[in-house]
Amino acid sequence: MDNEANNEVKPAHFIRKVIADDVAAGTHGGKVLTRFPPEPNGYLHIGHAKSICLNFSMAEEFGGACNLRFDDTNPEKEEDEYIESIKADVEWLGFQWQEPVHFASDYFDQLHAWAIHLIEQGKAYVCHLSADEAREYRGTLTEPGKNSPHRERSVEENLQLFEQMKDGTLAEGECVLRAKIDMAAPNINLRDPIIYRIRHVEHHQTGDKWKIYPTYDFTHGQSDAIEGITHSICTLEFEDHRPLYDWFIENLPVPSTPRQYEFARLNINYTVTSKRKLKQLVDEGHVSGWNDPRMPTISGLRRRGYTPVALRQFCEMIGVTRSESVVDVGMLEYAIRDDLDKNAPRAMCVLDPLKLVITNYEEGREESLSAPGHPNRDDLPERELPFGREVYIDRADFREEANKKYKRLVLGKEVRLRNAYVVRADEVVKDEAGNITEVHCSYDADTLGKNPADGRKVKGVIHWVAVHNCCDVQVRLYDRLFSVENPEADKDKSFVDFINPDSLKVLEHCKAEVSLGRAAIEQGYQFEREGYFCLDSDSSDEQLIFNRTIGLRDSWAKQEQQGQ
Ligand code: ATP
Ligand code: MG
Numbered sequence: 001m002d003n004e005a006n007n008e009v010k011p012a013h014f015i016r017k018v019i020a021d022d023v024a025a026g027t028h029g030g031k032v033l034t035r036f037p038p039e040p041n042g043y044l045h046i047g048h049a050k051s052i053c054l055n056f057s058m059a060e061e062f063g064g065a066c067n068l069r070f071d072d073t074n075p076e077k078e079e080d081e082y083i084e085s086i087k088a089d090v091e092w093l094g095f096q097w098q099e100p101v102h103f104a105s106d107y108f109d110q111l112h113a114w115a116i117h118l119i120e121q122g123k124a125y126v127c128h129l130s131a132d133e134a135r136e137y138r139g140t141l142t143e144p145g146k147n148s149p150h151r152e153r154s155v156e157e158n159l160q161l162f163e164q165m166k167d168g169t170l171a172e173g174e175c176v177l178r179a180k181i182d183m184a185a186p187n188i189n190l191r192d193p194i195i196y197r198i199r200h201v202e203h204h205q206t207g208d209k210w211k212i213y214p215t216y217d218f219t220h221g222q223s224d225a226i227e228g229i230t231h232s233i234c235t236l237e238f239e240d241h242r243p244l245y246d247w248f249i250e251n252l253p254v255p256s257t258p259r260q261y262e263f264a265r266l267n268i269n270y271t272v273t274s275k276r277k278l279k280q281l282v283d284e285g286h287v288s289g290w291n292d293p294r295m296p297t298i299s300g301l302r303r304r305g306y307t308p309v310a311l312r313q314f315c316e317m318i319g320v321t322r323s324e325s326v327v328d329v330g331m332l333e334y335a336i337r338d339d340l341d342k343n344a345p346r347a348m349c350v351l352d353p354l355k356l357v358i359t360n361y362e363e364g365r366e367e368s369l370s371a372p373g374h375p376n377r378d379d380l381p382e383r384e385l386p387f388g389r390e391v392y393i394d395r396a397d398f399r400e401e402a403n404k405k406y407k408r409l410v411l412g413k414e415v416r417l418r419n420a421y422v423v424r425a426d427e428v429v430k431d432e433a434g435n436i437t438e439v440h441c442s443y444d445a446d447t448l449g450k451n452p453a454d455g456r457k458v459k460g461v462i463h464w465v466a467v468h469n470c471c472d473v474q475v476r477l478y479d480r481l482f483s484v485e486n487p488e489a490d491k492d493k494s495f496v497d498f499i500n501p502d503s504l505k506v507l508e509h510c511k512a513e514v515s516l517g518r519a520a521i522e523q524g525y526q527f528e529r530e531g532y533f534c535l536d537s538d539s540s541d542e543q544l545i546f547n548r549t550i551g552l553r554d555s556w557a558k559q560e561q562q563g564q
Contacts, residue, residue, distance in 0.1 A: 235262060
């Protein structure tokens with residue numbers, strides 16, 4: 001992380017306070033061990049980044065460590081690809097988990113032994129109610145549940161049945177193992193929750209060893225306890241599960257006593273943050289893949305040109321609270337713009353090329369001009385700018401006629417080519433259809449790095465690249481993936497109905513300055529006067545592709561102001 005961010009005073013959010021108090025009081029032996037527990041059923045998104053930043057930075061700050069644990073209790077959904085992508089994303093964000101990587105499935109033997117322990121203590125039983133019956137017996141928020149007719153089975157019978165569940169001699173769905181807590185508890189999670197189900201499926205890590213699988217609730221807290229996690233930080237939807245989390249910790253001979261703390265999940269407007277929905281976007285081909293630069297996934301943001309510094313900065317900015325809110329995507333955009341403004345080398349790229357011929361510049365002559373790598377970063381190397389008789393400028397930077405507000409090139413008027421000379425437009429060349437194909441100019445040779453000698457004022461500055469020495473590149477312009485703030489709000493429509501049809505625009509044959517021919521994948525640049533761009537991983541020696549990360553200014557805010 002850069003030094004500047006390190007020196008900032010960190011906001012005193014409640015989790016930081018809880019941990020600081022625990023460390024000061026010597027709770028958990030004064031140690032801090034957190035964990036990030038993704039389910040390997042998709043790629044991580046910006047919401048996960050918030051959780052990663054929180055868990056890893058709390059550990060870092062208090063001299064502790066953070067575990068990476070794959071929550072792989074659901075045997076069908078896990079895939080290697082997801083596991084690898086999750087590890088890559090955490091590392092890319094700049095965090096290092098404590099080795100080794102853990103899997104909840106590492107603890108299946110221990111969890112099974114603890115299930116038997118509960119049965120032996122008379123605190124768990126095998127229940128044969130069907131799913132429908134179980135729902136009926138569970139009661140509602142206002143009415144207590146009823147005891148299952150199987151609740152008073154003997155320890156021996158329960159042990160025998162549980163063994164049969166494990167052996168695979170009972171069919172899927174035939175029965176479940178439930179904790180015996182309290183069917184009248186106001187918190188429904190305590191009404192004899194299921195702790196084991198029969199599933200005759202192979203598991204990614206354990207193969208065909210198990211025919212029964214523990215539920216998330218029976219796994220999570222105990223995994224925390226086995227690893228010695230001190231602060232188990234999760235999102236608010238687990239708040240109602242905390243009494244159950246604590247019940248298992250209290251009723252099992254676990255080696256440590258972790259505590260669970262909840263915070264509000266990150267929601268951002270103009271996007272969706274649910275792995276299931278993101279997977280749908282991928283599976284239905286609305287985007288090119290999980291790392292499509294329009295996706296709010298960490299890998300998509302990365303490919304788009306977001307940096308770890310910007311994402312971490314964003315996560316600090318939004319803070320950690322217990323109240324649900326929707327963060328404006330503008331904040332995320334602010335974070336990347338701020339980072340790239342400070343750190344991205346500058347370059348010129350003409351997106352819609354129009355040829356300018358400098359008629360009083362000797363034919364065949366070539367010059368090598370130079371430009372700063374960054375206006376206030378001397379450590380970034382100067383760029384070499386080839387200059388010659390013909391240059392490209394952007395079509396939008398020339399008009400045959402214009403009023404005074406237009407500070408670019410106008411027929412008969414002057415403009416400065418950035419980091420080069422002042423030119424005057426003398427003549428336009430058009431094709432049969434009346435389209436401008438060339439602009440003929442003359443240059444003032446005495447204006448390199450200085451104003452015209454006779455005191456003429458030239459206000460406009462435009463970017464350009466030399467025709468004889470530039471790179472032909474493809475540029476991909478991205479806009480928000482959804483055209484409405486909350487694509488999930490309409491109950492009668494699917495979120496995919498709100499995909500912004502203009503979220504990707506591909507420009508071919510843009511002309512980039514030669515320094516961009518050496519760009520590295522993901523390295524961000526400011527294309528002067530255009531925005532921030534980075535080299536896309538689809539690029540090859542034959543075809544360079546640049547993604548627009550973000551514009552120079554917030555064009556959406558501007559549109560809203562103008563009421564458009
Ligand atoms: P999704 O709904 O996208 O599938 P999830 O909660 O099921 O998310 P997990 O893989 O179980 O995904 O999440 C791993 C960790 O990341 C959990 O601790 C979870 O609370 C946290 N997390 C997930 N989404 C968010 C979010 N939007 N904001 C903050 N933390 C999140
Ligand atoms: Mg989950």
